[in-house]
Amino acid sequence: MTKEGVIAALEQVTDPEIPVLSIGDLGIIRDVELWLEDGKDCINVIITPTYSGCPAMNVIATGIRMVLAGMNFKRVDITERLDPPWTTDLMTESGKEKLKAYGIAPPIRKSKVGLGLFEEDAVDCPRCGSQDTELVSGFGPTSCKSLYKCRSCKEPFEHFKCH
Template sequence: MRVPARPVSEIRTLVEALPDPELPVIGLGDLGVIRSVAPGADGVLEVEVTPTYLGCPALPAIVSAIQQVLTAGGHPDGRVRQVLTPPWTTDRITAAGRDKLAAHGIAPPAPAHGDGPVLVQLAGVLCPHCGSRATRPHSTFGPARCQSIMRCTACHELFPHLTAL
């Protein structure tokens, strides 16, 4: 028995709510990796995804989760398409997404504000534990490829920092 097709708006809501496999505290929508959810030229529902970087190891899990939503939502022929241009940047993270990251001890990058050169941040990254900017890099390698580890010199806590792209 075929499942009745749910409206595109419902599918988009479900897809955007899927947790990121590497940062499960944030949904794919708030992370800014979902470009669109719309019928393609042939009428088949298509989800466009922009990975956080080429070679993202979480991409197969993301595609699989989206495909499950499409099938359960009555769109078994739906497809997931990678869109690489323009590339994803941390500016695509929503304000709600930044708040969720900070609430879970992950310092989000500051918005880049425009297409100009990347500005060097003179003040430290805001510590998600105590709010201090007295932070410094601890390790370029974090719990995921897109994260580094920072140390707060005020509260002495280590915390992951989502690397600006």
């Protein structure tokens, strides 16, 4: 069993709130440690939460266990590591494309660049591509998203916030 093989297998585990994104796309797998105990494979998957209170983490950990259960490990550990904190900069380019195709505008800014008071991100509409959009709410149905509407096609849409 190789680290790369495990990481590839974990691509099956998706975010329960945004099922088009794998945990690899999200950038929440920090590391995979493999070792032998009595000649049998053991594994520790180190993951990092997106937001401190993200309720999806338990479901994601269960998803990881389900995948690894079919791979003959003697022991499976899943540990959380907070530092350095997760950021949307870790999201893969293919992850951003998948988000857009799913109807969610991907993060557009580097996390280090903050927003001033009353400033908002100028986000393109993921449906019609128009730049004529407006922020409806800085907070959305999950911690990681804000709500926008498109003035061109009149459709509301979600934006995966830069974090």
